[in-house]
Amino acid sequence: MIAYFDCFSGISGDMTLGALAELGVPLDWLAQNLKDQLGLDDFRLTARRVKRCGISATSVSVGAENGPERDYQAISQMIAQSRLSEPVRRMSMAMFDRLAEAEAKIHECEKARVHFHEVGGVDAIVDMVGTAMGIDYLGIEKVFASPLPLGSGSVTCSHGTLPVPAPATAALLKGVPVYGSQIPFELVTPTGAAIVTSLAREFGPVCDMVVEKTGYGAGSRDLEARANVLRIITGSRPDAGADAMVMVETCIDDMNPEIYAYVSDRLFADGARDVYMVPVYMKKGRPGVLLQVLCDNACQQDVMSRILSETSAIGVRYYPVRRRVLERRAVAVSTPYGEIAAKQVKTPEGGWRVAPEYESCRRAAEACNVALRTVYESALACFVHDRSQKRQ
Structure with missing residues (x-):
């Protein structure tokens, strides 16, 4: 399954969770697994139906006690020591890693000691790790996204009043297509930027896909100029290969x-x-x-x-x-000249063929003082023999 993040009104962590909830991620399941697998307590997830410029959407909010503000090292240790699945850990770490790198450059400090302030609390951890869990729950394998709109004006944070986009957001959006707007609010938050730039393979118009579901996650503000929602479209590629x-x-x-x-x-x-x-x-x-x-x-x-x-x-x-590309996997073939690395390739008809790796054949030919062609042909013959033996 693939997903397209249509960020026509920007993106935040809450908007992403709302859209994923509409696509079928149960919030009760999400909250329970964040507690059981990540060890995160003292928070609650609530959802309600709202309308933004006439569009019905899900608004998700994270209620949390005033817990500790964690640095990058503490968050990475929490994720590494968790019982989250490997794909969820990988996606979660990618988000925090990108954010820590951006903050370290801005503040000229050691990456491990980056203090996230606004995005180091429980709510941001829920947003990012919860998004990773939702992507994994829905079986989404590839994410694509639209160009990102930037608001205008300023935003108040722990460092004072800063221009929109915030410095961390601007750093995260390096290499990403964006466009300006006159909306006097922050449309892409640092959390939203970390999520979409870590997950999306490419940014542009809607990719070729067969649409299956659409989910709308609502932002906290009701903008007059446009519907303040994130739309996530899921489906499959017309040519899945x-x-x-x-x-x-x-x-x-x-x-x-x-x-x-x-x-x-x-x-x-x-x-x-x-x-x-x-x-x-x-x-x-x-x-x-x-x-x-x-x-x-x-x-x-x-x-x-x-x-x-x-x-x-x-x-x-x-x-x-x-x-x-055809499905392929690495194999090793035992020959009189030693073990030869090869690629096993699945043909469109369902059969398999083998392609010995040149460097592996070259090393064997030099070590045994035989012709390269001899090693290559031996690897092919031994592969066919091994497969016929296994079928018997």
Whole structure:
């Protein structure tokens, strides 16, 4: 299942919990598991139906006693020592980790000692860990989100009166598409920014999907200009086997060719899935190279920066592409030349084929002083033999 966070009025922790509740996450279950699995006490979750500009939505509020304001180290220890599932722990830590990193840079302090103030209390822990539990409960595997609207004016916090967006929010939104508005309120809170930037794979228009459910979570204010709600749409991809990727490319005709291999290695380190160098003829008949890099949205900015800083290119093109990959898993094949690492790939017909890993074959060939082809063919033959033995 995938989810699209339509943040046309911004996002906060309460809005997210409200939308997840409408999608089917039971608040009683959420509260009980936060107490049992996380060890969080002295809070209560309440929900009520409200209308925002005529749209019916769920408003969730977290009531909490004046508990301790925890720093990043205390919260991370609480999550690590909890009985939460591994996916919930991972998502929760990603949110607090991003927030701590942003706060550490703003206040020039050690990350472990970042004191969250407004977002270190029980209510913010409920918002973020509760969101992670809700995502896991609904079986949501991928999250996408809209560009985020920023309000205007100022917000009062423990550090005084600050401009909107708050410094932590602005830091969290680095690399995320945003747009301005004249609404004189904070539309994206630090908690909301930590949630959406940690969960969302990419930001843009509604992704291709078959809609199943829609949930509306209400913000605390009733804005006159627009419905103050977060809409979360869940569904499935029309082509469940396809990944949304980005192709970044540029043409180069004036660079030392020795640099290409180095740049390729750096691009893979930046997260590129594939790097291609295609010979082309450019204007005035000059031979050149079309450098193409396939990557996901999360590392697109890093890839573009790498190309523009490490090559002689003065610009890049980028556009969305779809990629479908076959199911695969890592296996080890026992051969007369030792154990060979390989990829086992499932074919569209349901069968399996094996692809020995080059580096593993090369090391075995050098160690045994035999031809690389011999090791490769032995790995294939041993894989087929092992599978036939298992079927018997």
